Amino acid sequence: MKWLLRGFLAVLGLLVAGVAWWLFAQHHAALPPARTTAAKLQDPQLIARGAYLAAIGDCAACHTAQGGQPYAGGRALPTPFGDVPAPNLTPDDATGLGQWSFDAFWRALHEGVGRDGHALYPAFPYTSYTRVSRQDAFALFAYLRSLPPVRSETGAPSLRFPYDLRASLATWRTLYFRPGEFVPDPKQSAEWNRGAYLVQGLGHCNECHVARDNLGGLPKGETLTGGQIPAQNWYAPDLSTRAHGGLEGWRADDIVALLKTGQSAKGAAFGPMADVVTQSTQHMRDDDLRAIATYLQSLPPRPARAGGGSEVDATALISRGGKLYAQQCASCHGQDGQGVAGVYPPLAGNASVTEPTGINAIRVVLLGGFAPSTAAHLRPYSMPPFAQQLSDADVAAVVSYIRHAWSNDASPVMERDVANYRHTPVE
Structure with a gap:
């Protein structure tokens, strides 16, 4: 019987070793070579490709503090649980990526794990970046390594309990995160x-x-x-x-x-x-x-939204809003809500007007609307703020009107909503 037991244990040991080897091989097969030469990282074409990929990822937006050096970090990213500062992505040895290997960078991007082995807070969107290919990640790493190093310390996150405990991320990751590169759909173009x-x-x-x-x-x-x-x-x-x-x-x-x-x-x-x-x-x-x-354009149709209820007399509200619109808005956006092509955006059928909450229209009326400056429109027309001219009741009325007029069929907004967003900090 002893030889049977020994034989069983030997087979079990080989099986465990085989599984362990397979898991090890699978993990390391997914990683690029650990040793990446300086010559590869300094390839101008690779760096240029990485710069383009960084623009697609909008990396500078989060990793550049207001008035700070590009990619040097320090910007506090607001979340409902507290602020998380974006780290320094320049190749500074002490405070940036200077001591990072590509393997460590890949693991952060693909698995959401930092160089020190700790899980990263998902303010860094590794839930999406996990789909990025290894080749693109390497080009991105090469570009970041080409930046001028900037000494810039990143502060600690200011999160409320229990979100300040990194151990809590284990549960979050179990619920919401599965690493995996993008897999093309052979049925699609x-x-x-x-x-x-x-x-x-x-x-x-x-x-x-x-x-x-x-x-x-x-x-x-x-x-x-x-x-x-x-x-x-x-x-x-x-x-x-x-x-x-x-x-x-x-x-x-x-x-x-x-x-x-x-x-x-x-x-x-x-x-x-x-x-x-x-x-x-x-x-x-x-x-x-x-x-x-x-x-x-391939995204599926959505279920029809139920009409929103109102605690006010919507007819009177919308009627009042129509008068305000004629006085304050029609000269630019037109009585028909069609605006002027390339100058003033249309309000009829505008997704920002008809979105479910009304937040966007309220904030634009209060704070003004500022279209981006681009190569095609260096000096776009902007909408002035009306926070000083219109009361909360006025804003609620005119926003309710434009959400209901023409082909729009969105629910009215409340005066209390306007009061809330009037005093909300601008992000």
Whole structure:
């Protein structure tokens, strides 16, 4: 019997060793070579490609403090749980990526794990960046390594308990994160796959354009369905161009124009999206913008939204708003809400006007609307703020009117909502 037991243990040991070797091989097969030569990282073509990829990822937007050096970090990223400072991405040895290997950089991008082995806070959108290919990650690393090193310490996150405990991230990651590179769909065209790769990966569009739950997680199965951007108080619209989608009726040319110039026949970019256009999408190649449009146009139709109820006399509110619109808005946006092409955006059918919450229209009326400055529109027309001219009741009335007029069919907004957003800090 002893020989049977020994034989069983020997077989079990070989089996365990084999499984361990297989797991080890699978893990390391997924990683690029650990030793990357200085010559490779200094290849001008690779660096130029990395610079383009950094623009697609809009990396500088988060990793540059106001008035600071590009990519030197220090900007506090607001979340509902507290602020998380963006780290220094320059190749400074003490405070940046100077001592990082590509393997460590890849692990951060792909697995959301820092050089010290600690899980990273998902304010860094590794939930999307995990889809980036190894080749693109290497080009991005080469570009960051080419930047002038800047000594810039990054402060500690200021998160509330228990979110300040990194151990709590283990549960969050179990619920919301699965690492994995983008896998092309063989049933789709090369252009569609390119667009999907850009939107789902470096573009990380779903990080804003989906409503997060109470733990800050992205719901499974939701793709670009729209949602309020946490801690910023702007609404990122649904991006489907089909029935009941936020961009219903948008053509591919409309999408490309908005991303390239900040303006289109269907509307203009304002708020956080204006920054994205300025720093990211206007620098993208036309073929990549067209690929993004192709992918967005494939998003499925959405369920019809139920009409919103109102605690006020909506008829009286909208009637009052119509009079205010004629006095304050019609000279630019037109009695028909069509605006002036390339100058004043249309309000009829505008996704920022009809989004479910009314936040965007309220904030633009209060704070003004500032389209991005792009190569195609260096000095775009802007809308002045009306916070000093209109009361909360006035703003509620005129916003309710434009959300109801023409072909629009969105619910009215409340005076208390206007009061809330009037005193909300601008992000």
